[in-house]
Amino acid sequence: xxxxxxxxxxxxxxxxxxxTVTCSQNMNHEYMSWYRQDPGLGLRQIYYSMNVEVTDKGxxxxxxxxxxxxxxxxxxxxxxxxxxxxxxxxxxxxxRYAKEETQYFGPGTRxxxx
Amino acid sequence: xxxVKQNSPSLSVQEGRISILNCDYTNSMFDYFLWYKKYPAExxxxxxxxxxxxxxxxxxxxTVFLNKSAKHLSLHIVPSQPGDSAVYFCxxxxxxxxxxxxxxxxxxxxxxxx
Numbered sequence: 496x497x498x499x500x501x502x503x504x505x506x507x508x509x510x511x512x513x514x515t516v517t518c519s520q521n522m523n524h525e526y527m528s529w530y531r532q533d534p535g536l537g538l539r540q541i542y543y544s545m546n547v548e549v550t551d552k553g554x555x556x557x558x559x560x561x562x563x564x565x566x567x568x569x570x571x572x573x574x575x576x577x578x579x580x581x582x583x584x585x586x587x588x589x590x591r592y593a594k595e596e597t598q599y600f601g602p603g604t605r606x607x608x609x
Numbered sequence: 610x611x612x613v614k615q616n617s618p619s620l621s622v623q624e625g626r627i628s629i630l631n632c633d634y635t636n637s638m639f640d641y642f643l644w645y646k647k648y649p650a651e652x653x654x655x656x657x658x659x660x661x662x663x664x665x666x667x668x669x670x671x672t673v674f675l676n677k678s679a680k681h682l683s684l685h686i687v688p689s690q691p692g693d694s695a696v697y698f699c700x701x702x703x704x705x706x707x708x709x710x711x712x713x714x715x716x717x718x719x720x721x722x723x
Contacts, residue, residue, distance in 0.1 A: 526709075538700075602651055
């Protein structure tokens with residue numbers, strides 16, 4: 496089954512404690528992306544990757560890091576989480592040259608930073 | 610400054626009637642527009658899209674209309690069914706350098722009443 500998986504699904508942490516949210520896709524997609532969803536703001540892109548070892552900032556990259564060492568994995572790293580990073584996070588992937596930009600989304604990770 | 614706006618946070622419709630969800634955008638360089646549907650505790654799923662060179666695209670009960678002069682698009686669902694109750698996100702594709710980027714609206718919660 497084609498899918499994007501994220502772990503963990505729910506996470507409660509404290510300010511300053513480093514955390515990683517994993518993302519993996521099994522569709523051999525080149526393009527992967529991270530979004531955060533906040534009330535009234537929709538989904539905003541944090542970082543994206545067009546292929547292995549190629550990453551770039553989205554609209555709200557501050558406080559986040561990513562890496563793309565393998566095609567299937569695209570972890571999101573919060574080196575020193577702060578309460579304003581409390582949000583619902585989605586990972587997505589697509590074929591790089593997909594005409595209709597059909598991004599496949601993971602189920603989401605709900606993060607609470609105390 | 611939101612480039613994609615969904616001004617109605619919620620919409621209630623009777624089963625069997627038409628649902629019309631609206632979306633406005635400001636960037637005339639967007640070349641593709643998409644609608645995603647999101648159920649609680651799941652990631653968004655692609656619903657339907659339209660190229661900027663077209664004014665209508667239909668897929669079963671779902672039709673998207675694009676009015677480029679007004680920078681407005683709408684999603685029509687006919688007939689509406691209770692299973693259509695979800696959050697609907699409008700998204701527009703633009704380019705940042707050579708990379709595609711999707712800009713999302715804030716979403717509209719559709720409730721179809723039986």
